[in-house]
Amino acid sequence: MHIQSTPDTFTKLAQVSDATTFEPAGDQPQTERARRPYQSRSLAECVTNVATPRGPMPIMKTMVTTACERNCNYCPFRAGRGKTKRVTFTPDELASAFDTLQRAGSARGMFLSSGIIKGSVTTQDKIIDTAEIVRKRYGYRGYMHLKIMPGIERDQLARLMQLADRVSVNLEGPSQTRVNALAPKKDFNLELLSMLQMADAIRRENPHRKMPSLATQFVVGAVGDTDVEIMSLNQRLYRQLRLARVYFSAFHPVLQTPFENVPAVDLQRETRLYQSSFLLRDYGWDVEELSFAPGGNLRLDVDPKRAWADENLVNAPIELMTADRERLLRVPGIGPVSADAILNARRRGRLTDLAQLRKLNIHAPEQAAPYILLDGRRPSTQLRLF
Numbered sequence: 001m002h003i004q005s006t007p008d009t010f011t012k013l014a015q016v017s018d019a020t021t022f023e024p025a026g027d028q029p030q031t032e033r034a035r036r037p038y039q040s041r042s043l044a045e046c047v048t049n050v051a052t053p054r055g056p057m058p059i060m061k062t063m064v065t066t067a068c069e070r071n072c073n074y075c076p077f078r079a080g081r082g083k084t085k086r087v088t089f090t091p092d093e094l095a096s097a098f099d100t101l102q103r104a105g106s107a108r109g110m111f112l113s114s115g116i117i118k119g120s121v122t123t124q125d126k127i128i129d130t131a132e133i134v135r136k137r138y139g140y141r142g143y144m145h146l147k148i149m150p151g152i153e154r155d156q157l158a159r160l161m162q163l164a165d166r167v168s169v170n171l172e173g174p175s176q177t178r179v180n181a182l183a184p185k186k187d188f189n190l191e192l193l194s195m196l197q198m199a200d201a202i203r204r205e206n207p208h209r210k211m212p213s214l215a216t217q218f219v220v221g222a223v224g225d226t227d228v229e230i231m232s233l234n235q236r237l238y239r240q241l242r243l244a245r246v247y248f249s250a251f252h253p254v255l256q257t258p259f260e261n262v263p264a265v266d267l268q269r270e271t272r273l274y275q276s277s278f279l280l281r282d283y284g285w286d287v288e289e290l291s292f293a294p295g296g297n298l299r300l301d302v303d304p305k306r307a308w309a310d311e312n313l314v315n316a317p318i319e320l321m322t323a324d325r326e327r328l329l330r331v332p333g334i335g336p337v338s339a340d341a342i343l344n345a346r347r348r349g350r351l352t353d354l355a356q357l358r359k360l361n362i363h364a365p366e367q368a369a370p371y372i373l374l375d376g377r378r379p380s381t382q383l384r385l386f
Contacts, residue, residue, distance in 0.1 A: 068115030
């Protein structure tokens with residue numbers, strides 16, 4: 001990436017580089033992340049291609065400061081950790097750097113987070129000031145995802161929401177007990193959950209204004225949290241606070257932190273949480289319908305939709321010619337687009353074999369085969385080649 005602008009600012013950005021690797025910004029978080037050391041000194045790593053509500057775009061992901069006065073037990077930026085290079089930007093520096101990147105076509109959006117220095121209120125002002133300069137001085141009207149610092153003032157949050165397309169605060173754990181173990185200086189209810197509640201209240205008070213979407217993130221598996229706990233709160237967040245997205249970060253140990261010897265969490269657990277979260281958000285499922293193993297975690301050996309189908313549909317398959325959309329969405333391999341395609345196709349004729357489903361762009365109809373009837377018959381799992 002060849003950029004000619006303030007050299008010192010871009011040197012500092014390169015030093016921060018992948019500091020936000022574990023802060024997802026888009027709709028495909030697992031493709032954003034690469035497991036590599038922090039501060040790898042590459043400016044290119046400050047720009048991540050992500051899927052956003054405005055479509056795919058390169059996003060500049062960075063932090064106001066990598067210094068932090070909080071002592072979260074898992075975090076590479078925690079106070080006192082010597083391995084973390086502390087880099088701080090002024091709002092002018094960050095705004096100018098972003099303007100240069102986006103004018104060069106290297107970045108089309110911004111994701112801005114920060115460590116906490118001199119309190120959350122002071123730190124939040126730095127994020128707001130940066131965003132205001134980008135919007136006002138440089139006239140940028142594109143995508144901005146801005147982080148909410150824990151326990152900020154309502155007026156700050158309202159201003160942040162005027163500037164951003166998405167705002168988020170990391171809940172980190174599903175309860176005060178779990179957050180106490182993860183981040184001893186954070187209050188789950190007063191500093192974290194209340195921020196999302198306040199943001200939703202601000203949106204409800206402004207029904208005719210364009211307001212940002214809300215998101216959050218959990219650190220998974222470091223302190224005994226279970227998927228039942230996480231998914232139960234996940235459901236509340238979608239239904240009560242209308243969150244657009246919930247992110248999950250499978251715990252991995254970081255040297256020079258109190259959790260450096262805690263085992264890493266299997267990434268498959270993160271995958272199952274995302275799959276379950278989408279069932280709650282997009283398919284109208286309830287937590288009670290998910291299949292949990294003894295101990296309260298989701299099964300790793302099978303995705304949650306198939307686990308439900310194995311229990312409920314093998315002996316009571318769904319007839320694709322008569323099922324409504326809600327029932328169609330219960331079938332493994334059939335999502336919202338596929339369900340709509342089936343509804344449209346059966347108005348024109350009968351569906352009698354899996355090859356017809358493939359022609360509807362259902363890419364793996366054999367996944368659905370054990371759970372469906374086609375015109376009254378169980379389908380053959382041998383697809384015709386022509």
